[in-house]
């Protein structure tokens with residue numbers, strides 16, 4: 001048997017893209033890292049502006065009943081923040097993506113979907129806020145702990161309803177058509193212990209050229225969905241098996257539950273800090289007419305705290321995600337046994353995720369391990385299993 005060197009194989013995969021392609025991916029990725037900071041600044045500025053107009057205080061005074069006041073304040077804030085922040089969203093989410101050739105969506109199509117997301121967000125946030133503000137009123141000392149539980153329940157409900165109530169509003173999902181691709185996926189599903197009737201293809205190219213697949217839903221709504229970009233960019237069977245094996249890994253290893261648990265704990269910490277920091281931040285922002293944290297007119301203050309803590313938590317959330325992504329890769333290698341399929345598919349994601357970041361950059365900003373690291377692991381797996389899986 002000829003010798004197989006994982007280092008050389010990894011380098012060969014990295015070299016399958018030109019230097020210009022790597023440079024463009026780096027520019028896109030680094031720019032995206034700065035966008036986190038600018039996005040936070042925009043969010044703080046927007047919340048501050050809304051707070052200074054006093055509009056939420058007037059809304060609260062007009063609506064007497066506490067629950068209705070919460071709904072009125074949340075929807076007013078979300079819609080205003082959407083409108084004021086729109087130029088930024090247009091730049092960051094559409095114009096920039098278009099500049100890098102990552103979307104071909106016309107502006108009006110993008111705007112319509114962005115507005116729809118805002119409406120859905122307003123509804124979900126109003127429901128979450130109803131529960132949290134009710135807890136603030138009833139247990140002012142312990143609301144932050146109970147709210148962590150509310151956050152977990154909210155995350156789980158959102159995941160369960162997403163494939164049936166939200167995702168179809170944006171894309172068309174169809175069962176994978178009969179043929180060798182579907183046969184291979186069904187066989188893999190049986191092997192991996194995943195229901196095989198929910199393997200879908202969606203028209204992801206409508207919004208984004210990103211080569212991607214995902215698993216979403218939970219309990220009865222769970223399914224694996226592959227973007228049509230995978231097929232437009234010429235995925236062969238080994239890639240499809242590797243990618244679907246990875247997504248099945250997320251499902252079979254219960255990553256959703258683990259994430260919900262960790263994010264719930266993080267939410268408790270964040271709510272606790274918000275509880276203690278509220279008076280100080282309200283003072284800094286110069287907000288008048290807001291008595292306490294349980295007053296929905298103080299929502300902009302809470303949003304500044306949440307946005308800031310969210311930014312600071314980026315490395316924690318990303319590290320959780322990278323851990324699950326590595327686990328899903330291991331699952332894929334074990335069940336699909338397509339190290340080269342995985343490597344080929346990963347190389348296609350380099351255009352929106354630069355392949356070889358510095359370790360600190362990877363730790364802070366990367367929600368997936370770097371492509372170079374993932375390809376290397378696949379090649380090491382290949383070296384260890386050569387002969388068992390045919391070459």
Ligand SMILES: [Zn+2]
Pocket residue numbers: 246247250325328
């Ligand atoms: Zn994944």
